[in-house]
Amino acid sequence: MKLNNFFFPLLFLLFFSCKTPYTPASHTESLYSVKDTLNADTTSAIETFLRPYRDSLSGIMNEVIGIAAGDFHKEKSGGSLGNLITDAMFEEAQTHQSLCSAAIFNPGGIRIPDLMSGNITKGKLLELIPFDNELVILELKGSVLKKWMNTIGEANGWPIKFQVLSVKDVKRSSALFTYDTFTLTTTESSKSTNKMLEEIRHSPDGKLLFKQKALIPSFADTSYREQIDGSLLMECRWFDIIETSTYYIATNDYVANGGDHCDFLKDQKRLNTGLLIRDIVSHHIKTKKTVMPDNEARIQFND
Numbered sequence: 001m002k003l004n005n006f007f008f009p010l011l012f013l014l015f016f017s018c019k020t021p022y023t024p025a026s027h028t029e030s031l032y033s034v035k036d037t038l039n040a041d042t043t044s045a046i047e048t049f050l051r052p053y054r055d056s057l058s059g060i061m062n063e064v065i066g067i068a069a070g071d072f073h074k075e076k077s078g079g080s081l082g083n084l085i086t087d088a089m090f091e092e093a094q095t096h097q098s099l100c101s102a103a104i105f106n107p108g109g110i111r112i113p114d115l116m117s118g119n120i121t122k123g124k125l126l127e128l129i130p131f132d133n134e135l136v137i138l139e140l141k142g143s144v145l146k147k148w149m150n151t152i153g154e155a156n157g158w159p160i161k162f163q164v165l166s167v168k169d170v171k172r173s174s175a176l177f178t179y180d181t182f183t184l185t186t187t188e189s190s191k192s193t194n195k196m197l198e199e200i201r202h203s204p205d206g207k208l209l210f211k212q213k214a215l216i217p218s219f220a221d222t223s224y225r226e227q228i229d230g231s232l233l234m235e236c237r238w239f240d241i242i243e244t245s246t247y248y249i250a251t252n253d254y255v256a257n258g259g260d261h262c263d264f265l266k267d268q269k270r271l272n273t274g275l276l277i278r279d280i281v282s283h284h285i286k287t288k289k290t291v292m293p294d295n296e297a298r299i300q301f302n303d
Helices: 002-017 046-062 079-096 120-130 144-152 277-288
Strands: 064-068 102-105 118-123 134-141 166-169 174-178 182-188 195-202 209-218 222-228 232-240 246-252 270-274 299-301
Touching: 046 120, 064 277, 079 102, 079 134, 079 246, 079 270, 079 277, 120 277, 134 144, 134 277, 144 246, 195 270, 270 277
Parallel strands: 102 246, 166 299
Antiparallel strands: 064 118, 134 246, 134 270, 166 174, 174 232, 182 195, 182 232, 195 209, 222 232
16 A cells, blocks of 8 residues: 555656657747838739729729718717718608608717818718618607607707707606797698698798708697798797607617617617618718708707
């Protein structure tokens, strides 16, 4: 027993100590210089390999899709950049759901602070909206929409298209939608009790800026004042969000899936358009050819 206690530890030590030591056979060093310039060696094999792909990509990214007539800027509640994006979203959303009330985009989806005047290229639009988020139209009860408005209010605003949105009091879970003063003509819709209004905007010098039709929900309380020429001046449109009413709101799939503290939207009914927000904005700019910055403050907080 004593022999075994001595023999096996000795065998163990002999086994693990009988290894041949290895040392490096040779050692060489090389110094590679890194230049602080973008002027690479145009004759290198790597450059020759990459050039066709780079030229092809540059041709695509440098394609001009429209012109910015002024500087666009990002702000917390949207700014002219947010207004441009939500205008395009709202316009597209109404072709899928005519009762869509608003388009809302999360501020984090806007990845550059400014879009300066001049040519707008595909590459610049990719910098602005790099994520492949799709347009989604949510069907929400007013109670859920109030939660969303609270989230937006607590974040000091998100980009939105609904003319002017005024959050009255976040603690009371109440939101207020308003329209600015417009010159309008009105026609009754035979299919519903809603009113269709044609909005006509003029500049101070009388130049026609644009015309567009707006659907006024039947639950909205709208006040009018008749003009001398017989047209109607819609002074304002106000309504509180009704918890039991249904609202259709356009957003992106990131937010609809609960992003940016919107977990309450994940299980809501939705219409997936399959269209990328970036492509929608691109189409909007291409159609208009020239886009003007809209600096309208669409979210206002009441004291």
